[in-house]
Amino acid sequence: MSTRQTSPSPYRSPASPVSRPGVLQGALAGLLAAATGLAAGELLSGLNRKLTSPVIGVGNRAVDLVPQPLKRFAIRQFGTHDKQALLIGMFVAIAIFAIVVGILATRRKLIGIIGLTAFGALGALAAVTGRTGSFSDALPSILAAVVAIVMLMGLLGAARGTHPNPAAASPGPGSVTTPRNAPDDMLGRIMAKIQDGEPARVTATASAPAVSPAVSRRGFLALSGAAAVAAAGMGTAGRLLQRSTGSIKARASLVLPKARKPLAAAPAGVSVTELNVATPFFTPNNKFYRIDTALEVPKIDVDTWELKIKGMVGQERTYTYEDLLSRNLVERDITLTCVSNEVGGILMGNARWLGVPLKELLDEAEVKNGATQIVGRSVDGWTSGFPTKLAMDGRDAMVAIAMNGEPLPFAHGFPARLIIPGIYGYVSATKWLTEIELTTLEDFDAYWVPRGYAKEAPIKLASRIDVPRGLSTIPAGKAAVAGVAWAQTVGIAKVEVKIDDAEWKEAVLADEQSVDTWRQWHLEWDATTGSHSISVRATDKNGKLQQEDRKAPLPNGATGWHQIISLVS
Ligand SMILES: Nc1nc2c(c(=O)[nH]1)N[C@H]1C(S)=C(S)[C@@H](COP(=O)(O)O)O[C@H]1N2
Ligand SMILES: [Mo]
Numbered sequence: 001m002s003t004r005q006t007s008p009s010p011y012r013s014p015a016s017p018v019s020r021p022g023v024l025q026g027a028l029a030g031l032l033a034a035a036t037g038l039a040a041g042e043l044l045s046g047l048n049r050k051l052t053s054p055v056i057g058v059g060n061r062a063v064d065l066v067p068q069p070l071k072r073f074a075i076r077q078f079g080t081h082d083k084q085a086l087l088i089g090m091f092v093a094i095a096i097f098a099i100v101v102g103i104l105a106t107r108r109k110l111i112g113i114i115g116l117t118a119f120g121a122l123g124a125l126a127a128v129t130g131r132t133g134s135f136s137d138a139l140p141s142i143l144a145a146v147v148a149i150v151m152l153m154g155l156l157g158a159a160r161g162t163h164p165n166p167a168a169a170s171p172g173p174g175s176v177t178t179p180r181n182a183p184d185d186m187l188g189r190i191m192a193k194i195q196d197g198e199p200a201r202v203t204a205t206a207s208a209p210a211v212s213p214a215v216s217r218r219g220f221l222a223l224s225g226a227a228a229v230a231a232a233g234m235g236t237a238g239r240l241l242q243r244s245t246g247s248i249k250a251r252a253s254l255v256l257p258k259a260r261k262p263l264a265a266a267p268a269g270v271s272v273t274e275l276n277v278a279t280p281f282f283t284p285n286n287k288f289y290r291i292d293t294a295l296e297v298p299k300i301d302v303d304t305w306e307l308k309i310k311g312m313v314g315q316e317r318t319y320t321y322e323d324l325l326s327r328n329l330v331e332r333d334i335t336l337t338c339v340s341n342e343v344g345g346i347l348m349g350n351a352r353w354l355g356v357p358l359k360e361l362l363d364e365a366e367v368k369n370g371a372t373q374i375v376g377r378s379v380d381g382w383t384s385g386f387p388t389k390l391a392m393d394g395r396d397a398m399v400a401i402a403m404n405g406e407p408l409p410f411a412h413g414f415p416a417r418l419i420i421p422g423i424y425g426y427v428s429a430t431k432w433l434t435e436i437e438l439t440t441l442e443d444f445d446a447y448w449v450p451r452g453y454a455k456e457a458p459i460k461l462a463s464r465i466d467v468p469r470g471l472s473t474i475p476a477g478k479a480a481v482a483g484v485a486w487a488q489t490v491g492i493a494k495v496e497v498k499i500d501d502a503e504w505k506e507a508v509l510a511d512e513q514s515v516d517t518w519r520q521w522h523l524e525w526d527a528t529t530g531s532h533s534i535s536v537r538a539t540d541k542n543g544k545l546q547q548e549d550r551k552a553p554l555p556n557g558a559t560g561w562h563q564i565i566s567l568v569s
Contacts, residue, residue, distance in 0.1 A: 021106040021159030025220065029155035030102015032227040033116065034094055037148025039235035041123070041140035046241025052137045053242060054144050057127035059086055059295040060380075064131065068452055068554075075340075083295055094119075098148075105152060106159075112152045120145020131381025151227055158220040247299040251414055254302075254407045259331035259354055266333065266352075269511030272482055272522045278466040279484055281513070281520065282333075283349035285404050290411050291338050291347060291425065293447070297410045298379050298432045305415055307399065311375075311438035314366030321415050324401055327356050332396040332421075335486055335518045337459045339424040339448075340553045344464055344562040348486075350517050353419050355400035358391045361436070371438035375446060376418045376430030384430045385446035386423055387456065388438065395421050395489055396516065399433065421516035422489035424457045424557060454556035461487040461546050463495055463521075463538035463562060470564035476529050479568075481507070482522035487540035491515035494539040497523050500532050507536075515541075527568040535563040 021029070041054040052060075063086065066074075071082075078085040097119065105112025123141030127133050271281040283289075302321040309317040331354050338347035362374075367388065375385045391397040397420045401408060408414040413431030420428035426448045437444075441455065449455050463485035468474050481499075485492045491512060496504040510520035538546045550560035 019160065021156050023103050023106070025159035026103040026106035026156070027099040028102070028224060029152055029159060030098040030100070030105065030112070031095060032155060032224055032231065033102065033112075033148040033152035034098030034119070035231040036151045036227050036234070037116070037120070037144035037146075038094070039231040039233075039238065040147040041144035042238030042242070043234040044140045044143050044238070046238035049242060050136070051140050052127040052130060052133065053238070054123040054127065054141045055087070055090065056296050057130055057133075057137065057141070058123055059090055060130055060293075061126035062086060062090070063293050063295060080290060086295070102152065102156075105156060109153065109156065112156070113149055116145050116148045116152060119148070132379070155220065155223055155227065158223045243299070247301045247414075248410075250302055251407050251410070256354065256402050256405075256407060257325050257329060259329045261330070263331040263333070263352065266513050267511055270513045270517075270520065272480075272508075272510050272520050278469070279520070281350060281510075281517075282404060283351060285351070285406065285409050285412065288349040288351065288403075288412060289338065289347045291340065292431060293382055294380055294432075299410055300379060300415055300432060302415050305379075305434070307416060307434060307436070309361060309365040309436045309438075312368040312371035312440075313438050314368060315364065317361070317365045319361070321401075324356055324399065324416060328360065329354055329401075330357055330396065330398060332398065332419075332516070333514050334396065334419055334421050334516045335488060336419070336425055336429060337486070337488070339426050339453060339457055339557050341558065342553060343462070343550065343558050343560040344470070344564070345558075348518070351403045352405065353398065353400040354402035355398035355416075355419065358397040358399055358418070358420075358436075361399065362388075362391060362438075365438070367438050370440065373439050373441045373444060375435075375437040375439055375444055376428070376433055377435035377437060378413075378430050378432040379434045380432060382430065383444075383446040384418065384425075384427050385439075385441075385444060385449070385455075386420060386427045387441065390420055390423065390428075397421070399436075422459055424459055426453060427455075427457045452555055457556045459486070459488045460557045460559055461490070461538060461540050461544060462559075463536045463546060465497075465534055465536050465562050465564050467522075468534075468564070468566045471567065473567040473569050474527060476527050476568050479525045479527040480522055481525050481534055482520065483536060483562075484518040484520055485536075485538035486518040487538065487544075488516050490544075491541040492519040492521075492538055493541045493543070495519075495521040496537050496539075498535045498537075499525060504537070527566070529568050532566045532568060533563055534566055535561050537561045 038054060045051040045053040063071075074082045074085060097115070101112055101115035101119075104115070120141045123144060124138035127137035127141055128135055130137065266281060305321055307319045307324070309319075331352060333350065333352050335348060335350040341347035358374075372388055373385050374388050374391055375383055377383050397418070399416050400413075400419045401416050403409065403412055408417060408431075413429075413433065416433045417431040418429055418433055418436075427446065445455070463483060465481065465483040467480055467482040481497055483495075485495045492509065495507040495509060497507050498504045505523060507521040507523040510522075512519055537548070546561065547559040548561055551558055
């Protein structure tokens with residue numbers, strides 16, 4: 001800017017009586033400025049919960065935009081902690097950026113302003129272009145940037161007086177600490193300077209050379225402390241406000257209606273629990289795998305939530321939560337499976353779902369001929385899509401509202417989600433469901449399709465060994481080999497086990513609860529000392545043998561026979 005040319009910046013001139021803030025002070029100022037800004041943004045999105053939090057907004061964009069190989073790497077490294085890892089990574093990146101900007105700003109204020117503006121712009125852009133973004137979502141980021149800039153200028157202004165400065169360090173006779181320089185007025189003074197558009201040159205003038213370093217260091221520290229307290233306070237308040245205890249209380253006090261024809265308890269014969277302790281027939285809700293792109297689990301308020309059926313329909317329909325509860329509810333046991341489940345993997349679970357038959361809702365909406373795809377859209381904009389005929393062919397496709405006897409847990413889609421037996425979760429099982437759109441298969445690609453996954457994805461016939469655990473050591477003698485096998489919508493006909501080089505041996509199948517659930521199996525084994533390989537393969541009721549060749553989950557589900565090594569001592 002022109003001012004810099006006409007009057008050289010005092011802190012660039014070694015002859016200047018004004019000292020430049022040190023590197024440490026710059027770093028601390030940058031860090032605290034960013035923290036205060038972010039906290040202000042969190043507070044704003046807490047006060048108005050329609051506005052996306054800047055951190056979550058950027059994180060969600062990152063989730064959507066990171067290239068697949070990087071995402072798979074992250075999931076391999078961090079498993080289902082990938083979201084915490086992302087947040088921690090973001091905070092570290094922000095901190096480094098803020099420290100660098102703070103240090104550079106000790107030389108050129110403009111760099112600080114530009115850096116923090118860019119920081120806010122990134123947040124605003126992420127929030128606005130997010131899956132459910134609108135222009136107002138930029139507000140928390142804009143506020144964050146403004147607060148961060150004001151804080152940075154204030155802190156650097158305060159620091160400018162504190163840097164060890166020979167002139168100030170030994171104030172000569174006649175130097176006075178004016179009331180203007182009193183520490184308790186520090187913030188006000190700095191703010192006044194900033195409003196004047198003037199650098200806060202605390203000890204700048206020859207006629208008033210001296211705030212003593214001790215006094216002004218106290219000023220910088222006081223302001224830093226105040227910033228830290230403000231950041232912690234606003235940040236905590238913002239997060240608490242965002243948390244919405246209302247929906248948590250509402251969910252806790254819900255009383256679920258019964259299914260019109262309640263399903264009998266699963267017979268004891270469906271599980272060989274005494275052998276297969278690792279895998280109960282029903283997966284408890286708190287042990288159920290969780291896979292989604294939501295950095296923060298949506299906490300939906302059922303009083304304002306609606307499910308809309310739209311698109312290629314004769315009658316657009318809207319249902320409230322109450323509407324769904326008062327309808328014909330069915331209860332079904334269905335095993336949910338993730339396409340990312342590796343051979344032998346744990347990304348699957350079996351639950352008793354209570355819900356409204358999807359076909360009944362579609363019939364009310366009068367689905368048009370030619371509407372070949374059903375798209376489920378969640379409140380956070382995520383989508384799944386599957387052929388319409390899968391909701392019409394008699395399988396138990398439903399809008400589920402309860403899981404294992406309780407309202408859907410927040411992490412599993414409260415208040416409602418889609419459950420379609422026989423196809424992987426990513427094409428079907430939309431959690432936090434708010435829209436069902438009828439369209440064509442050509443006209444819309446759901447979330448994972450442009451990211452390389454198959455458009456249509458039936459769950460592959462597969463089996464898994466759960467007992468003994470791979471590489472565990474078991475005592476020699478009578479042992480059990482046990483596990484699960486699944487062929488959703490078809491059913492399992494046979495499971496075979498091969499130990500070392502012996503022939504394939506048929507395992508004992510547990511009772512079948514439904515073709516849509518996994519089926520337990522077990523085999524007695526006389527375990528001899530040494531190391532043994534155990535393999536499993538299943539055959540479905542169509543006579544199809546599980547595929548032997550190993551394929552990775554991308555693009556439509558892994559294949560291969562599960563094999564483990566068991567150590568017997
Ligand atoms: N809204 C939303 N629903 C979603 C997803 C998601 O990312 N967002 N992931 C899907 C995937 S890939 C799977 S495997 C299942 C997992 O459901 P669960 O977390 O209840 O086990 O949810 C599906 N529903
Ligand atoms: Mo999935």
